[in-house]
Amino acid sequence: MLVSTVTALAVLVGSILIGLLVVEILRRALTSRLVSRWPLAPPIVRRCVKPGFTLAFAAGATAGLPPHQVLGRSAPDIRHTLSLLVIASLTWLIIQAAYAATDVALEHLTRIEGDRNVRARRVRTQVMLLRRTAAAVVVIIAVSSMLFTFPAVRTIGAGLLASAGIAGIVAGIAAQSTLSNVFAGLQLAFSDALRIDDVLVVEGQWGRIEELTLTYVVMRLWDERRLVLPVSYFVHNSFENWTRRTARVIGTVLLHVDWSVPVEELRTELYGFLREHPLWDQKDWVLQVTDVLPNGLVQVRALMSAHDSASAFDLRCDVREHLIAFIREKYPSALPRFRADTGALPSNAAWTDGRSAPHA
Structure with a gap:
């Protein structure tokens, strides 16, 4: 029994170390002098190393998990916890990889000046909103997958699928405000009405768009204050955009x-x-x-x-x-001067109402 326990622990540790070693080899390869010239290498290393190590640990622990005989009654709980960790770390890695892939394009678009600046800001805004939307979708799928690993939730989920129409109506009513902001954000980005770094006048306040998300817009005012407005505000209210066609x-x-x-x-x-x-x-x-x-x-x-x-x-x-x-x-x-006639009125000058001027 002791020998089997030691062997199981050795397999567990070995699986974890192999997973971590693979990630470390990839990290060193991406930071090598030859591969580091690849534009995607720096953002991948910066964003994906931590989620990569986490996923390697979770996957290695799951693969090398000792059998039921060694873990006893706690085996199902440990395996379930590791599966949740695998889903969470994989979701983290996918989101960070998507952000790393778009960082190169966003950095290039930020450096564009002159006549092409307006188009670059439009594409930059659209890319940022799309990747945030994709990240939100991935998170929703991941959370749903994690919930469905629980037997009780699977039973409830089967019943909800039968009444998906009613559930959809209820969810739509409950999230009406949030969904309207999300669709408003996509509408603004793809209708070219609003972009990152656009100069606006809103409610008498002059500022520049600093951040544009699916639900709110952050405008940096001239005195470094921040004006935060819901995205739906720009759909239902008028505003001045000084840089819609050109930055001039x-x-x-x-x-x-x-x-x-x-x-x-x-x-x-x-x-x-x-x-x-x-x-x-x-x-x-x-x-x-x-x-x-x-x-x-x-x-x-x-x-x-x-x-x-x-x-x-x-x-x-x-x-x-x-x-x-x-x-x-x-x-x-x-220079500006105010002129006045200082000449004295005649003593017999008549006032506008017909009366004579009073004597001094």
Whole structure:
């Protein structure tokens, strides 16, 4: 009896060590100088080593599990526990392998700039949502498989399959809000209405889409706050998307100055400043007098384009500061002034209601 127990334990330990050794060999092969040049090797090693070792341990323990004679009455429970561990670790490995396979594409899409940036962000958003959806499906299948390893659950499951229609209706009603968000997330991603890194104005808040999941959207505001909204919000409410077709944004600078301002010289100064500024994309610019205001003031509007909204904001601030300094130094008479007629009214001037002016 003692010999058989020692042999069974040796087989168990040997099976576990063989499984771990196989994973370690694969890990070393993927990190070798020759294979490490393969783009998928680094993300596979980073994501799949831990679930791989866990699966190797569970599978090795299951394969080398001692017979009933050695384990006694606890054999079924131990075997059941190991089977649950195998399912869980296999699910973990599948999800991490899928994430590793898509990490390469997402990293490449993140580096794309210029005119192709909009398409890259659209594909990146769709890939992230698809892999999260796939992960959710795999987890649901795994949990269902683990539950059906229990005899009592299998008996209940057979009865539920007979009334699947009623169960589906009940589950649909209970999960109506969650399902609506899931479908809304897929709708937004594949209708190209919303993408990662899009610049939005929502409820008067300006920010950039930082995370887009199946149920909620995280928007990073300009002051580093985070605005979290359900995905269904963007289906049922209007919002501004500044980067839907292109990341380029045209910035605006408004100045209220005196009528005597030399517009042509101000226009020349603006172009000279933009031409040397690194944030200007060398495409659009204009300076125009757009309105005549009371008290002898005019509204001057300067427009300039930039690669993205963040660059446009900084460029606007720099242009505003430069034009103010230029007017203050070169043409101080064009600074805003309020005019008033200080001449005294004649003593016999009539008031609007027909009365004479009061005596001093």
